[in-house]
Structures are given as C-alpha cells and as structure tokens.
Amino acid sequence: MKNRDEVRELFKAKKVPLTHQRLAVYEELSGRKDHPSAEALYESLKKDYPSLSLATVYKTLQTLHEMGMVARVDSPAAQARYDAIVETHHHAVCTACGRIEDLFDPRLDTLPAPKAEGFVPSGHSVHFHGLCARCAKASAQKTR
C-alpha cells in the first residue's frame, strides 16, 4: 500500500504527468480489496469527483497498468475462449499473440487448499503467461 509521496515519486521517475484524476483512481483502487471493475471504481469516485469521466477511469487504469502499478485479474483476452477438454488441465497463454496451449501436468492438479475463510473450493486452474515458441522467436529476431 503505497502512500501519496511514493506515488508521486513513481510518476516522476517514469516521467508520467500526475493528475488529480490519476491519483484519485489509484488511491481508490488501493483502498479496496474487492478487485473492482472500471465501472465500479467510477461509481465510487464520482461522489468526490463529479466531473470525472468513465473514459478517464479506463484510460487511467491502462496507464497505471503500463506503469506496473495496477494488475488485471484474469486474462487480458477481450473475448471468451472455449475448450472441449473438460478434464482438469492447465494453460500456457501467449501475451503477444493470444495463443493458448494445453498443459497436462498432474503436479499442477493438486495444490495446497486455498486459505480463504469459509471459501468452498470446487477446482482451480493455473495460467502460465509468457511468449509462445513462435512469438519468442520473433521477439529474439527484433532484439538482435
């Protein structure tokens, strides 16, 4: 939980202008444990900042994400992806091209039970993210 001065430092270090709106979005999100959506943040924020725009919340979250100050839960894929394999297995997701590969590894099938008070688990899934073989190769080309 970063305080206001640490936030100022981060913006200064990355040479990103710090606006009231950006600070407000970040502080609102920091103060919450419920992993809110952009819409949910907007609803809370507009009480204190009636002129704030929903579009600004989206743009700000994207900025904060690029700065590494905010994470997106789940996949960044805009559209749902389906699988005819319903047996337990896991996935390697390419962050460059969106490719999703299957991972069958029994060592991932049994994990320590989630330590969340009262939570009744029914299963789990592991997502590795990174670069698929093709994109890794392409990326290596570019850096060379």
Next chain:
Amino acid sequence: MKNRDEVRELFKAKKVPLTHQRLAVYEELSGRKDHPSAEALYESLKKDYPSLSLATVYKTLQTLHEMGMVARVDSPAAQARYDAIVETHHHAVCTACGRIEDLFDPRLDTLPAPKAEGFVPSGHSVHFHGLCARCAKASAQKTR
C-alpha cells in the same frame, strides 16, 4: 474426444434435444486444439453450414457448457477486474457472485515449469473457483 454416439447418449441422458447445429459446434470444437472463440468457430462452421447463425453458436456453447461438455478458458467475468496489488499472489473466485478474494501463499508462487515446447514463461496465476463464505452459506440454506 467423444465420438458421435457418445454425444448422442449424453444429450439423451440430460434430455436436451440434439440438433444438427449443436452436434456440428461440438464436433468442430472437439477437433481443435486452439481454444477458439465463438466467432472463430462460427467462421469455420459456416463453410459447411452456410445458414448457421453466430447467435446460435453462442447459445450452443452456453448449452454445452451447462451440460459440462465444454469449458471456458479464463474467467467467466464479462468485464475486466483490477488490482492495486502487483506483487505475486493468487485468487479465489466465487462462481456464484463474482467476488474475488486474495490468496497469499508462497507454496503457489513456485510451480513446476510449463511443459510447452518453446514457451518462455514470465509468470503464472492460480485461480481457485468455488463458493465464497457468503454464497456457500446461502446455498446451504436452500438445500436444507
């Protein structure tokens, strides 16, 4: 990989009418390893079934999902959810109300490397799914 007769059995067992479209969507999805989107399936299918509608693909995937014959990769959440905690941690997602709770458990932070040829991993996340304390309680009420 279920054959056509096994599919018929499953539909009969669950008393869900088996239509040509449902069979076609299921067989197309079964034959693919790329975790396609509804749109991608539709594009493939309309070559053989020119009258097929995209809406039917969506409805069929939902039906197959409810029957347990199809899985959705990633979260079922329609909208993106954000987190100010960027340090490695994991989540317990309630399938009933969408609540997302944090899980801090170092045992989940290091997992066996993904066995995908050429994949260059940069990280991973574990999602447990199940019922949160509140929904588990509500569900227990109903069954009583």
Next chain:
DNA sequence: TACTAGTGGATAATAATTATCAACCAGGAG
C-alpha cells in the same frame, strides 16, 4: 506568469455478447 505537450471530459464508435421473436424442426404420441 506564460508556454505547450499531454490529459480530461463528452460522446461517438466499435466489439462482444445477449435478447427478441416468428418460422422451423426434433422427438415423442398415435
């Protein structure tokens, strides 16, 4: 205080998904 590149607000546009509804068909009765 003044300058200016970048940002914010308002809103239009786009993309994904869901709802609507009349015509049609799967599956069971006769």
Next chain:
DNA sequence: CTCCTGGTTGATAATTATTATCCACTAGTA
C-alpha cells in the same frame, strides 16, 4: 409414417464493455 408441440434457430435489435475522437484545459517547466 404422420402429426403435434415445445424448444430451437436465424435474423436482427439491443445491451454492455471498451476504445477512439477531439477540443478545451491543466501539469510541469521555465
């Protein structure tokens, strides 16, 4: 095999989430 009927399909409108646009405005600097 034919008929009946409720559930399904196809066409399309509506909705929802997100992104793009564009001009006025402000943060950061001098």
